[in-house]
Amino acid sequence: SSGINAEYGVQQLEAISNIAVIKPFAIQVKCNPYSPKTDLLQFCLSRDILLIAMFPLDGLDSKGSLLKEEIVVNIASKHKVSCAQVLLCWALQRQTLPVVQTLNIDEIKQNIMQDGLCLSEGEMEKIHQLCKSNGDTHGLVKLTS
Numbered sequence: 001s002s003g004i005n006a007e008y009g010v011q012q013l014e015a016i017s018n019i020a021v022i023k024p025f026a027i028q029v030k031c032n033p034y035s036p037k038t039d040l041l042q043f044c045l046s047r048d049i050l051l052i053a054m055f056p057l058d059g060l061d062s063k064g065s066l067l068k069e070e071i072v073v074n075i076a077s078k079h080k081v082s083c084a085q086v087l088l089c090w091a092l093q094r095q096t097l098p099v100v101q102t103l104n105i106d107e108i109k110q111n112i113m114q115d116g117l118c119l120s121e122g123e124m125e126k127i128h129q130l131c132k133s134n135g136d137t138h139g140l141v142k143l144t145s
Contacts, residue, residue: 029052
């Protein structure tokens, strides 16, 4: 198995999967509620490819605007957790692997302390509605247990 680190879409990943001797086991892409990559995630889940979600808190270039979104702030307040924990939970519940970049030890500890946090389907949908990506207009990926 092999991993892919690129902003490939479904067509490119499918082409690679069809000709590769060693099938990809993971793809690493920028993925967060502003750009949830729903079609790519559905494809990955159907092919047992792990989607590694880079910049799940919205990345370095946007000054953390996802962390200030009213929807995220309200959900965090309701659950008595940080906005970062809400966003990481959203990513995990979508079966992606979020990768957060920080050197702050307190942020690292907080990010891994989910304490049983589980977002409702309604909360997941509210967060998904933050999508700003033109090519990602589909709803939530419906996951099966």
